[in-house]
Amino acid sequence: MANGRDRREPVFDAPAGEAGELDFRLSPEDRAGGTMARRQVSGNEGERPRRPSRPKKTKRRSGRSFLSKLVYAGLVLCLWGVIAVGGIVAYYASQLPPIDQLTVPKRPPNIAILASDGSLLANRGETGGRTVTLKELPPYLPKAFVAIEDRRFYDHFGIDPMGIARAVYRNLSNSGGLQGGSTLTQQLAKNLFLTQERTASRKIQEAILALWLERNYTKDQILELYLNRVYFGAGAYGVEAAAQRYYGKSARNVSLSEAAVLAGLVQSPSRLAPNRYPERAQARAELVIAAMNELGFITPGMTKTALGAPAEPVRQNGAGSANYAADYVMDVLDDFVGTVESDIVVSTTIAPAMQAAAERVLVDELNAKGQKFNVSQGAFVAMQPDGAVKALVGGRNYETSQFNRAIAARRQPGSSFKPFVYLTAVERGYTPDMVLEDAPVAYKGWAPKNYDRKYRGPVTMRDALALSLNTIAVKLNMEVGPKAVVQTAQRLGISSPLQANGSLALGTSEVTPLELVSAYAAFANGGIGVIPYVITQVKTTDGKLIYKRPGSGGLGRVMDPNVVAMMNEMMHNTFVIGTAQKAQIPGWTLAGKTGTTDDYKDAWFVGFSGSLVAGVWLGNDDGTLTKRVTGGNLPTEVWHNFMQIALKDQQPVPLPGSERFRTPSDVPMADAGTDPRYANAGDRSWVQPAPQRRASREKNFFEKLFGL
Structure with a gap:
C-alpha cells in the first residue's frame, strides 16, 4: 500500500467503444433466477445451457372464427331482444283486465222503429242498425271483407307475420299506398276493447287480445262479431246499419257491387263515403271485386256483372221529417219498456203516406x-x-x-x-x-x-x-x-x-x-x-x-x-x-x-x-x-x-x-x-x-x- 499514489478512481463517463469501458446494465443471466443464479446453486459450471425458447408465432384470425363470433353475438342480441320484448309484452298485458275475466262487451242495443205498415221508419241507438248473423247475409258480403282486409284470415292465428312483412315491404317500396298489417281479428280487438289511438302500446295490446279472441272463438264467430261492430261512418256501426244508411235496404239484400263498396268503406269511412265521394268509393269497390275474383270468391261472370253495374247510394228524399217522429218515439219509449238490454222492434202509428204528405x-x-x-x-x-x-x-x-x-x-x-x-x-x-x-x-x-x-x-x-x-x-x-x-x-x-x-x-x-x-x-x-x-x-x-x-x-x-x-x-x-x-x-x-x-x-x-x-x-x-x-x-x-x-x-x-x-x-x-x-x-x-x-x-x- 506504500505506493498508494498508484490508486485509481472509477470513471463513469468513458467514451463509448473505448477499451476497458464499464457496462452496468444487467443481462438476463444477471437477473434473479437467471443462468448465473442457477450456476451458483448447482456449482457445476460445466452444465449444458438451457435451449433458448422459440419466439411465439402471432395467431392469424380466420374467417371461420369471425363468423362464429358474429353468430354468437347475434344469438345473444336475439336473446336479449326476446327478453326485452317479453318484458314489454308482459308490462302492457298487465295493463289489461285479467285474461280469465275478459269478456266480449255487449253490443249497444238497436231500436228499429217501424211505421204502421211495417216499413222501417228509422233506427235508433248507438249503432244505427240491428245485429245480423252470417247465415242471414249473402255469401259474397263477408267474403268481400276477407278479400280486401285480411285474405289469410282463415289461415293465421290472429296475427299474420306474412301480412305484416308484406305491409312493411309495400310501405317501404311505396307500392300500392300505405298498407296496414292488422288482421280482422286485431281490428275486432281494437273495436271491442281499445281506443282508436295509434301507438306502439296499443298495437301490442291489440295483438294480445287478438290471440285471446282466436283462442276463445271460431273464425266465423270472429267474422260475425267484426261485421256487427266495425264503423262505416255517418253513425253506422255494423254492416246492417251501413246498408240501411247508404242503400236504404237490409244487409241481407245488398248486391255484390254494394257489398264491395261496404267492404272498401271501412278503410276510411270519411274519405270513401259513397254518398259524398262516389268516385272514390267506386274505385275502392273495384279493388275489392278484383281481389275477390283473384281469390276465387266470385266467378268471372259475377265479376263482370258487378263491375258493369256500380252501386248507387240512396239519396235523401225530402227533409227527413220521419226522424222527428222517431225522436218522439224515443222520448216516450222509456215509459213502456224501461231500460233496453237487447235489440228491439217498435211498431208505431205513423202512416208513411201521411208523414210524407205533411x-x-x-x-x-x-x-x-x-x-x-x-x-x-x-x-x-x-x-x-x-x-x-x-x-x-x-x-x-x-x-x-x-x-x-x-x-x-x-x-x-x-x-x-x-x-x-x-x-x-x-x-x-x-x-x-x-x-x-x-x-x-x-x-x-x-x-x-x-x-x-x-x-x-x-x-x-x-x-x-x-x-x-x-x-x-x-x-x-x-x-x-x-x-x-x-x-x-x-x-x-x-x-x-x-x-x-x-x-x-x-x-x-x-x-x-x-x-x-x-x-x-x-x-x-x-x-x-x-x-x-x-x-x-x-x-x-x-x-x-x-x-x-x-x-x-x-x-x-x-x-x-x-x-x-x-x-x-x-x-x-x-x-x-x-x-x-x-x-x-x-x-x-x-x-x-x-x-x-x-x-x-x-x-x-x-x-x-x-x-x-x-x-x-x-x-x-x-x-x-x-x-x-x-x-x-x-x-x-x-x-x-x-x-x-x-x-x-x-x-x-x-x-x-x-x-x-x-x-x-x-x-x-x-x-x-x-x-x-x-x-x-x-x-x-x-x-x-x-x-x-x-x-x-x-x-x-x-x-x-x-x-x-
Whole structure:
C-alpha cells in the first residue's frame, strides 16, 4: 500500500467503444433466477445451457372464427331482444283486465222503429242498425271483407307475420299506398276493447287480445262479431246499419257491387263515403271485386256483372221529417219498456203516406212563400180522433235542425185557444144562437180590439167564433172566469202552464202543437179526452212481446155529447163564413179554428174531420215577427193541402152532432153582421131562448160587467 499514489478512481463517463469501458446494465443471466443464479446453486459450471425458447408465432384470425363470433353475438342480441320484448309484452298485458275475466262487451242495443205498415221508419241507438248473423247475409258480403282486409284470415292465428312483412315491404317500396298489417281479428280487438289511438302500446295490446279472441272463438264467430261492430261512418256501426244508411235496404239484400263498396268503406269511412265521394268509393269497390275474383270468391261472370253495374247510394228524399217522429218515439219509449238490454222492434202509428204528405206541404209552402212573409219554420201534427199520431213534422229540415217543434216548442196559440173559452161558456148555458154584442171593451186599462179594428154590433155566438171576434171572446172569458177556462183546457189535455187572466181568451199562454191538436181530438170523437200515442207494441228481434197497447185508453169523457154538437157546429161555421173558408173539401164536413197572435209572431190552424185531426204552426225560432202571416192564410193553406191528400181515398165521416147543422152557406163573410138573413139563420128548435129575446139581456150584462 506504500505506493498508494498508484490508486485509481472509477470513471463513469468513458467514451463509448473505448477499451476497458464499464457496462452496468444487467443481462438476463444477471437477473434473479437467471443462468448465473442457477450456476451458483448447482456449482457445476460445466452444465449444458438451457435451449433458448422459440419466439411465439402471432395467431392469424380466420374467417371461420369471425363468423362464429358474429353468430354468437347475434344469438345473444336475439336473446336479449326476446327478453326485452317479453318484458314489454308482459308490462302492457298487465295493463289489461285479467285474461280469465275478459269478456266480449255487449253490443249497444238497436231500436228499429217501424211505421204502421211495417216499413222501417228509422233506427235508433248507438249503432244505427240491428245485429245480423252470417247465415242471414249473402255469401259474397263477408267474403268481400276477407278479400280486401285480411285474405289469410282463415289461415293465421290472429296475427299474420306474412301480412305484416308484406305491409312493411309495400310501405317501404311505396307500392300500392300505405298498407296496414292488422288482421280482422286485431281490428275486432281494437273495436271491442281499445281506443282508436295509434301507438306502439296499443298495437301490442291489440295483438294480445287478438290471440285471446282466436283462442276463445271460431273464425266465423270472429267474422260475425267484426261485421256487427266495425264503423262505416255517418253513425253506422255494423254492416246492417251501413246498408240501411247508404242503400236504404237490409244487409241481407245488398248486391255484390254494394257489398264491395261496404267492404272498401271501412278503410276510411270519411274519405270513401259513397254518398259524398262516389268516385272514390267506386274505385275502392273495384279493388275489392278484383281481389275477390283473384281469390276465387266470385266467378268471372259475377265479376263482370258487378263491375258493369256500380252501386248507387240512396239519396235523401225530402227533409227527413220521419226522424222527428222517431225522436218522439224515443222520448216516450222509456215509459213502456224501461231500460233496453237487447235489440228491439217498435211498431208505431205513423202512416208513411201521411208523414210524407205533411212534410211535403209544409216545406213547399215555406219554400214558396217563406221569404216573402218572413217565416222560416213550421210544425205539423196529424192524429186520429182516438189520439193515434199519424204524422209529426218538427221542423223544416231535420238535417239542419233536430229541435222538434211539434212536441217541444211552446208558442202562443192566439185565437186557436178560443174554443176552450166558448166550450166553458156552452157548459154554463150559452148556446150558438145566443146574440152577443161586438163592441169596444176595456178591462183595467186593457182594451183588446178585433183583427180588422171593426165592430159588428149584435152577433150570434156561432158567428162570433167563426169570425174570431176578440171582444166577445174576452167578455165570455171574464163572464165564466179565466180559472174555469184553464180547467176546461186542462180537462181536454192541455198540460202547459196557463195564466188565468183576461188575455187568456186571446191565446197568450203558450202551448205545443201536439197538445193543442190532441185537445181538439175530443171535439172530433164526440167528447172523449185523448192522450196522444204513437207506440202500439214492442218486441225483441226474436219475436218476444215486451209491450202491447191496451185496447182502450185516454182521459175518459170530458164533454157532454150535446155540448160537442154545439161546439162542432160553431167551429164548422169557420169553414162557412169564417177565417177558414178556403180550406173546405167537397163532400166533407169540417170544423176548426185559426189562430194569430196580435203581433204576427205565431200563426196556427187546427181543424178536423170525423176521422182525422191536424194542426199547423208557422213562425220563427227566434221570435222574429212575420210579415202579416195569419192563421187564415199560410197555415190554412198547409192544412188544406194535407187534408186533400190524407182524405182522398176515404169515405166522408160525419162530425159528432153534424146532423143538427143547418147553417146557411150563402151568407158572405163581409155582410154577416148586417145581412137580414143573418138574424134568423141561427134559429134552432132545440135552442132556447131565441136570440132576439136574449140579445138585450146579454148586452145589459156586459155593460154592467165592464162599465160600458
